[in-house]
Amino acid sequence: MRRPFVAGNWKMNLDRASAAALAKAIVEGVEAFPLVDVAICPPFVYLSAVGEIVAGTRVGLGAQNLYPEPKGAFTGETSPLMLKDVGCTFVILGHSERRAMGESSDFVNEKVLAALEAGLQPIVCVGETLRQRKENKTSAVIRRQVEGSLAGLSAEQLSRCVIAYEPVWAIGTGENATPEQAEEVQSEIRQLIGIRYGREAAESLRIQYGGSVTPANAESLMKMPDVDGGLIGGASLKADSFLAIIAAAKTCKAS
Numbered sequence: 001m002r003r004p005f006v007a008g009n010w011k012m013n014l015d016r017a018s019a020a021a022l023a024k025a026i027v028e029g030v031e032a033f034p035l036v037d038v039a040i041c042p043p044f045v046y047l048s049a050v051g052e053i054v055a056g057t058r059v060g061l062g063a064q065n066l067y068p069e070p071k072g073a074f075t076g077e078t079s080p081l082m083l084k085d086v087g088c089t090f091v092i093l094g095h096s097e098r099r100a101m102g103e104s105s106d107f108v109n110e111k112v113l114a115a116l117e118a119g120l121q122p123i124v125c126v127g128e129t130l131r132q133r134k135e136n137k138t139s140a141v142i143r144r145q146v147e148g149s150l151a152g153l154s155a156e157q158l159s160r161c162v163i164a165y166e167p168v169w170a171i172g173t174g175e176n177a178t179p180e181q182a183e184e185v186q187s188e189i190r191q192l193i194g195i196r197y198g199r200e201a202a203e204s205l206r207i208q209y210g211g212s213v214t215p216a217n218a219e220s221l222m223k224m225p226d227v228d229g230g231l232i233g234g235a236s237l238k239a240d241s242f243l244a245i246i247a248a249a250k251t252c253k254a255s
């Protein structure tokens with residue numbers, strides 16, 4: 001049984017007051033949807049404040065990145081232990097906006113291992129660019145990213161991960177993948193996991209879809225058999241649209 005999981009990636013948005021107000025509205029709103037797991041991922045500087053608001057509620061706290069060392073002379077970086085310390089249970093890793101800045105799957109893999117070591121659940125992002133899709137390279141790119149980012153994980157470690165399929169061409173563009181496009185790649189990801197970790201591990205892994213999810217298109221995406229929720233950017237910045245997407249995730253066909 002896979003519980004649907006919707007996470008809001010706030011990226012580099014909001015200020016202290018609006019972050020707190022949004023977190024409070026989400027904490028109140030999610031009470032209506034006990035069957036859907038929910039997390040919000042504010043910018044680093046607001047993690048503590050938002051962490052205090054969501055502590056003890058159904059809303060999980062996630063960071064948007066980490067540095068794979070426990071502490072030391074790494075100016076400007078944030079360790080997994082620090083994230084735990086302010087109440088994070090999740091961390092988004094390998095987002096395409098970071099891969100575009102030069103983050104390789106090898107480095108994402110180091111981060112995934114460091115997150116797991118610290119007891120954080122990684123949300124590992126993969127996705128192809130428009131050019132790769134047009135050149136029929138989607139499957140190969142996704143396979144490289146999944147295998148690279150998850151290299152060396154035991155089955156137990158994998159069971160603490162979530163994968164987010166986020167086609168780069170669908171992020172922030174208003175052009176979401178069709179439910180069929182999302183399903184095609186997400187079932188391939190599940191098959192890849194099955195080959196390496198066995199059917200049971202593959203069936204229990206949660207795979208989110210991300211890329212221009214809105215209240216209008218959420219239900220059609222969430223209904224697909226291998227879509228177990230969403231990683232939401234723009235539409236997670238307003239409580240009403242984020243909660244409407246959470247409502248739609250009730251229709252996930254978690255098997």
Ligand code: 13P
Nearest residue numbers: 009171172211212233234
């Ligand atoms: P949008 O929902 O704004 O397209 O962003 C998706 C995303 O990148 C979530 O991580």
